[in-house]
Amino acid sequence: MIDIHCHILPGVDDGAKTMEESLEMLLMASNDGITDVIATPHFSSTYIQSVEKIRANVKELQYQAKNNNININIHYGFEVRMCLEIFSIFPSDLTPLTINGDGKYILLEPPFLDYPLFIDDIIDRVISEHIIPIVVHPLRNTRIISNLSILDKLKTKGVVFQFDKNAIMDGYQIKTSKIFLSLLKKGLVDLVASDGHSCDLRKPTLSNPYNRVLKAVGEDAANLLFTENPRRILKGEITDELHLISNTFFDKVKHIFNF
Numbered sequence: 001m002i003d004i005h006c007h008i009l010p011g012v013d014d015g016a017k018t019m020e021e022s023l024e025m026l027l028m029a030s031n032d033g034i035t036d037v038i039a040t041p042h043f044s045s046t047y048i049q050s051v052e053k054i055r056a057n058v059k060e061l062q063y064q065a066k067n068n069n070i071n072i073n074i075h076y077g078f079e080v081r082m083c084l085e086i087f088s089i090f091p092s093d094l095t096p097l098t099i100n101g102d103g104k105y106i107l108l109e110p111p112f113l114d115y116p117l118f119i120d121d122i123i124d125r126v127i128s129e130h131i132i133p134i135v136v137h138p139l140r141n142t143r144i145i146s147n148l149s150i151l152d153k154l155k156t157k158g159v160v161f162q163f164d165k166n167a168i169m170d171g172y173q174i175k176t177s178k179i180f181l182s183l184l185k186k187g188l189v190d191l192v193a194s195d196g197h198s199c200d201l202r203k204p205t206l207s208n209p210y211n212r213v214l215k216a217v218g219e220d221a222a223n224l225l226f227t228e229n230p231r232r233i234l235k236g237e238i239t240d241e242l243h244l245i246s247n248t249f250f251d252k253v254k255h256i257f258n259f
């Protein structure tokens with residue numbers, strides 16, 4: 001599996017605090033079957049990161065992982081908060097904030113409570129720069145949960161959706177696994193990532209949600225969401241869309257999600 005969203009770098013945001021904790025998280029991820037992880041520190045008005053420093057941090061962490069015999073590849077990116085300040089911080093060319101700096105994909109984090117109009121402006125700006133927006137954990141936004149048609153509208157613009165494992169494992173305050181499954185059925189789930197922050201509360205692991213998706217919709221779909229689409233994003237290729245439209249099939253498996 002490939003984890004494209006993880007706060008694995010030490011001391012740069014609210015993720016790993018020390019190099020020791022980063023290495024512990026990497027070992028946990030590797031033991032869980034993850035081969036590649038993209039380090040995605042927060043980038044926002046609160047966390048204005050130096051791109052050069054983050055790249056150096058990734059190199060250092062990869063070096064330390066190798067020294068500690070942890071077999072995992074570390075790549076770099078950012079989780080960019082969708083806020084108006086992004087226009088002034090980066091008035092032109094968002095390429096430095098894209099995954100691997102290749103100008104193909106960027107992780108965008110919506111606000112949690114509201115859905116302000118500038119979200120569409122940011123999406124439009126990203127697309128105008130020929131960068132594909134990946135909107136992360138959309139089910140953490142209460143406005144989206146109460147109006148799922150927002151996701152349809154964003155999809156028509158070309159947005160890719162990354163869900164985090166809490167959406168599958170009912171790790172939020174409201175149960176979302178039923179919504180997740182309905183979105184999967186509509187082809188609105190492109191991939192799943194851990195959004196790992198530590199070895200305790202938000203772990204950098206994916207095997208539990210993978211197994212749940214595997215049981216619900218089979219190996220091909222699970223591999224697409226946890227390995228193939230993340231791999232394509234890592235290479236800057238276009239993701240494959242998943243369309244599961246057989247109601248009969250979902251009637252058979254829905255008991256797994258208890259709805």
Ligand SMILES: [Fe+2]
Pocket residue numbers: 005007079195
């Ligand atoms: Fe995150």
